[in-house]
Amino acid sequence: MMALILIALVTLASAAAAMLLRNLIHSALLLTASWAGLAAFYLWAGAEFVAFAQVLVYVGAISMVVLFAVLLTRPPQPMPVTPPNTLGRALVALITGGAVLGVFIGAIVSSPLPATAAPAPTVSVKQLGLELAGRHAGALLIVGALLTVALLGAVVLAATDREPVGASLDDVRGRPPGTPLQKSGDAP
Amino acid sequence: MSLSSLQLCLLFSSALFCLGLMAALSRSNTILVLLGVELMLNAANVNFIAFWRYGPNPEAATGVVFVLFAIAVAAAEAAVGLALVIAIYRHQKNIRLQEATRLKG
Numbered sequence: 001m002m003a004l005i006l007i008a009l010v011t012l013a014s015a016a017a018a019m020l021l022r023n024l025i026h027s028a029l030l031l032t033a034s035w036a037g038l039a040a041f042y043l044w045a046g047a048e049f050v051a052f053a054q055v056l057v058y059v060g061a062i063s064m065v066v067l068f069a070v071l072l073t074r075p076p077q078p079m080p081v082t083p084p085n086t087l088g089r090a091l092v093a094l095i096t097g098g099a100v101l102g103v104f105i106g107a108i109v110s111s112p113l114p115a116t117a118a119p120a121p122t123v124s125v126k127q128l129g130l131e132l133a134g135r136h137a138g139a140l141l142i143v144g145a146l147l148t149v150a151l152l153g154a155v156v157l158a159a160t161d162r163e164p165v166g167a168s169l170d171d172v173r174g175r176p177p178g179t180p181l182q183k184s185g186d187a188p
Numbered sequence: 189m190s191l192s193s194l195q196l197c198l199l200f201s202s203a204l205f206c207l208g209l210m211a212a213l214s215r216s217n218t219i220l221v222l223l224g225v226e227l228m229l230n231a232a233n234v235n236f237i238a239f240w241r242y243g244p245n246p247e248a249a250t251g252v253v254f255v256l257f258a259i260a261v262a263a264a265e266a267a268v269g270l271a272l273v274i275a276i277y278r279h280q281k282n283i284r285l286q287e288a289t290r291l292k293g
Contacts, residue, residue: 001193001196004193004196004197004200005196008196008200008203011200011204012200012203012204012207015204015207015208015227016207018223019207019210019211019215019220019223019224024217024219024220027220027223028223031223031226031227034227035230038230038233038234041200041234041237042237045197045237045238045240045241046241047237047240047241047251047252047255049252049256050233050237050252050255050256050259053256053259054259057259057260057262057263058230058259061263062226062262062263062266065266065267065270066219066223066266066270068270069219069270069273069274070219072274072277073219073273073274073277073282073283075281075282075283086216089213089214089216090214092213092214093209093210093211093213093214094210094214096209096210096213097206097207097209097210097213098206100205100206100209101202101203101206104198104199104202104205104206105199105202108195108198108199108202109191109195113192113194113195113198113242114194114242114244121240121241121246121247123246123247123249123252127249128249128252128253128256131249131253132253132256136253136257139257143257143260143261146260146261146264147260147263147264150264150265150267150268151264151267153268153271154267154268154270154271155271157268157271157272157274157275158270158271158274158275
């Protein structure tokens with residue numbers, strides 16, 4: 001019980017700090033710490049395989065992708081605070097989040113949830129593999145196809161250059177579009 | 189009044205969800221909004237694991253399998269989202285959400 005409270009406090013504190021900070025790199029690193037705390041929670045709950053998947057996917061892969069995206073999209077100069085009122089939006093977000101949190105806490109505290117299963121249940125990796133390859137084999141195939149398509153789509157989205165290749169050349173030479181290429185160089 | 193472990197897990201996950209919600213609503217940086225959505229997804233995963241752990245039938249491992257699939261889908265979502273962020277940056281040279289108002293570049 002104490003371990004759960006400790007893990008929850010560490011995870012929530014690093015997530016809150018990540019969302020409050022101005023520096024994006026600090027935010028990304030703190031969120032990585034928060035994801036590691038979630039992996040500790042899964043370990044505490046007895047789902048070891050999920051914990052290792054969380055470490056591999058979130059702490060390892062997604063944090064790297066986020067860091068790369070942060071570094072690739074640095075603004076040339078520090079961003080000014082623009083007119084669409086940041087303070088008002090923060091206030092509205094705070095009110096909305098607080099209201100949702102209040103509804104959740106009220107519902108959880110007032111509902112009689114049975115707390116059975118004092119010893120942690122264990123699911124071995126073999127049992128998980130049998131489940132994945134047996135009952136959920138179709139879903140596993142679909143997830144594989146989804147991952148492939150999504151990653152290919154991500155590459156296409158991030159790599160497409162929408163400027164046509166000849167356009168910049170035409171601009172440099174002051175040539176009207178549509179003129180053949182050989183004549184543009186030796187015009188007097 | 190003493191809370192059971194299941195209720196503590198649920199309180200933890202709802203706090204995490206609300207943190208992600210506040211971040212997604214209040215920040216104007218596209219990457220931070222995406223990370224708020226990721227936090228909400230993780231809160232849902234915590235709920236799955238908590239109900240699997242304290243549910244009536246933990247031998248079935250349905251919650252664990254569901255969380256594995258959710259993590260895979262979240263990875264795909266993060267990759268596509270960050271690629272979109274980079275595409276937006278190439279068009280308007282910053283990633284502020286307020287300035288991303290054009291549908292066609």
